[in-house]
Amino acid sequence: MAMGRKLMLVTLCLAMSIGHAFADWQESYLSYQQAMQEGDRDAAERHAREAWQGSREAMPPSENRALLAQNYAALAVLTDPQGSVEALDDAILLAEEGFGTGNFDRPTLSFIRAEVLSQLRPTKRRPMREAVKALDELSAKNRTLTVPLQLQLRLIDRLHEARLWPEVIEVAGSTSDLLGEMDSTSPALAVQVEAFRTHAVLKTQPESNVQESRFARNLEATRQRYVQIGSQIGPQPSIDEFDETLARVQAYLGLIRAFQASYGHPSGERAEDGIMSTAAERSCAGETTWEKRSMSFPRSQYGTNAAVLIGYHIDEAGRVTEPRILGEVPMASPFGERVLQQISKWEADVDGLSEVCRRDRTNGYPVHDRPLMHLSHRIG
Numbered sequence: 603m604a605m606g607r608k609l610m611l612v613t614l615c616l617a618m619s620i621g622h623a624f625a626d627w628q629e630s631y632l633s634y635q636q637a638m639q640e641g642d643r644d645a646a647e648r649h650a651r652e653a654w655q656g657s658r659e660a661m662p663p664s665e666n667r668a669l670l671a672q673n674y675a676a677l678a679v680l681t682d683p684q685g686s687v688e689a690l691d692d693a694i695l696l697a698e699e700g701f702g703t704g705n706f707d708r709p710t711l712s713f714i715r716a717e718v719l720s721q722l723r724p725t726k727r728r729p730m731r732e733a734v735k736a737l738d739e740l741s742a743k744n745r746t747l748t749v750p751l752q753l754q755l756r757l758i759d760r761l762h763e764a765r766l767w768p769e770v771i772e773v774a775g776s777t778s779d780l781l782g783e784m785d786s787t788s789p790a791l792a793v794q795v796e797a798f799r800t801h802a803v804l805k806t807q808p809e810s811n812v813q814e815s816r817f818a819r820n821l822e823a824t825r826q827r828y829v830q831i832g833s834q835i836g837p838q839p840s841i842d843e844f845d846e847t848l849a850r851v852q853a854y855l856g857l858i859r860a861f862q863a864s865y866g867h868p869s870g871e872r873a874e875d876g877i878m879s880t881a882a883e884r885s886c887a888g889e890t891t892w893e894k895r896s897m898s899f900p901r902s903q904y905g906t907n908a909a910v911l912i913g914y915h916i917d918e919a920g921r922v923t924e925p926r927i928l929g930e931v932p933m934a935s936p937f938g939e940r941v942l943q944q945i946s947k948w949e950a951d952v953d954g955l956s957e958v959c960r961r962d963r964t965n966g967y968p969v970h971d972r973p974l975m976h977l978s979h980r981i982g
Contacts, residue, residue, distance in 0.1 A: 627656030650674040668702025683718045690715040709739040717753040770802035789847045792831045825858045832877040840962045841913030849911045849929025856966030857909035879964040886959035891951040908937045909968040916960040920950040
């Protein structure tokens with residue numbers, strides 16, 4: 603009889619303990635929701651952690667517990683990668699039992715964990731490559747979810763720092779192409795991602811016919827993506843109100859076409875890519891005859907890939923007026939001011955050129971580290 607009372611007491615105490623823990627995680631979850639509504643991310647992360655930890659004590663494996671683990675991990679992966687690992691491990695185990703997969707499925711959670719582990723070992727290449735491998739298992743839909751997309755951008759940046767050019771081309775290229783299928787992608791984000799692919803492609807210049815074929819395909823892929831982004835932005839009203847992102851797009855296109863022409867690729871010989879910089883260009887098609895000197899740059903700047911987009915007007919005498927740098931890649935390159943100084947000395951034949959066509963003009967000037975067959979730039 604005494605043992606029976608003791609068992610009843612233990613059961614009652616256990617029930618009270620579970621009830622208290624159940625109330626704790628529920629209160630923490632409500633606090634998490636409130637913090638998210640108020641935009642207090644730090645508080646939201648703290649309450650999400652408390653809700654997940656409380657749920658581990660209060661309930662067996664379940665849908666709610668899986669979602670609580672994912673809630674906390676989704677916040678912590680960016681601010682506290684180390685702290686997110688345990689929650690990710692719990693979420694993966696629960697996903698293997700079928701819980702929480704409507705939010706993040708098993709492959710998505712595995713990629714998130716692999717990327718976090720690579721973030722915790724930033725100088726090691728193997729974890730980065732394992733993250734790239736895990737990314738390959740994700741569906742296109744899940745790759746564009748907010749958290750996986752954020753981690754792809756972080757992974758791309760780290761691959762770039764590690765100079766893993768083939769991996770940068772693979773991940774940045776596929777991510778950029780996916781962003782191109784999303785109507786909500788901002789042009790600025792699109793260029794940010796595509797620029798990683800461009801830089802990596804230009805770092806893998808070919809030394810054989812097989813490599814040259816791959817190089818040509820990669821160049822054309824990045825050129826087409828910039829054309830898509832530029833078309834999304836559209837022509838600008840004037841050089842005084844010129845979109846910074848479009849200027850970068852035009853600069854990158856000029857640089858890519860220079861490489862394509864240098865390697866004898868047909869796309870490099872195109873006069874334009876169907877993107878008008880300003881509204882006036884549409885009605886002012888045709889070549890302008892210039893009296894100009896070839897661009898020259900100091901030998902100390904040789905070996906740099908760069909491009910500059912210049913905006914300017916032409917006065918009645920054919921002189922360049924009000925020249926300015928609209929965009930340059932890389933940002934703050936040493937070439938912009940040099941181009942600006944030299945273009946100011948050019949003169950155009952304005953015979954038959956209307957005032958509208960003399961204003962709001964743009965020109966791109968690429969320079970790269972292979973002798974260009976179709977450009978007048980030289981290293982001086």
